[in-house]
């Protein structure tokens with residue numbers, strides 16, 4: 001049986017084994033997909049040992065950057081993201097990809113039918129997840145993409161990296177401090193890990209209007225502090241990142257197996273699981 005893993009630390013909480021098992025069942029593909037805990041100082045050894053027999057690995061926190069240096073071949077999405085969430089063994093070489101960006105875009109534009117061309121987008125955060133979605137967001141040709149981060153210099157650094165791409169797509173790309181945001185945005189994406197830590201993030205209420213959709217990359221059974229804040233400030237909707245999670249997995253599945261799984265039923269089942277775990 002072909003072997004796949006999701007490697008991280010911690011990793012026991014990962015939903016990826018459930019998602020890939022559900023996808024595989026759609027095509028009657030028999031595979032093994034397991035969580036793989038790598039010691040913090042031994043990612044390379046752990047993953048090298050796995051790839052002696054394994055076919056593919058999803059990579060999660062905190063190894064996404066290290067996964068890039070481990071690979072023999074780095075595809076465009078991973079290079080632009082500066083991180084890899086998918087490793088594949090192809091003709092004896094390890095190939096790095098990043099499917100987080102396409103996962104977010106599919107959730108926004110296919111599942112939620114949002115049109116991003118000509119829109120103003122605010123991206124909160126400048127870590128790995130934020131960096132991974134900038135190129136796919138710019139490819140949708142938004143009028144403006146603002147990056148705002150607690151550590152302002154990191155937002156500025158990302159602006160410099162993607163300046164040429166923004167110009168190519170006719171988008172304004174700028175970096176702002178969190179307390180210097182002056183306008184309301186059509187879409188506000190939270191790519192910080194503040195919600196993960198159960199923390200709120202200080203935001204000026206006027207970034208949200210009745211036209212704003214708020215999207216938190218984090219997901220859960222209940223609305224995150226960011227989603228609650230957006231709705232309290234008048235946003236027209238607040239979405240979480242469960243769809244992004246399933247869509248990035250679907251793209252990894254496609255890279256490994258050459259077929260695209262149906263995702264809506266898997267998102268629905270996971271949503272139900274989250275609610276049941278919370279006892280709702």
Ligand code: NDP
Pocket residue numbers: 061100103124125126127128129130149150151154191192193194195196199200201202217218219241242244245246248
């Ligand atoms: P990183 O650790 O790389 O980056 C964390 C970011 O959050 C930094 O920009 C950091 O700012 C900011 N931050 C952390 N705490 C706070 C706070 N209290 N207030 C304001 N800003 C804060 O994490 P990732 O980029 O890998 O992940 C970010 C989020 O995205 C996580 O919640 C993760 O679960 C989610 N994610 C979801 C995916 C999905 O499929 N749904 C896929 C990938 C990620 P600073 O630079 O100042 O430290």
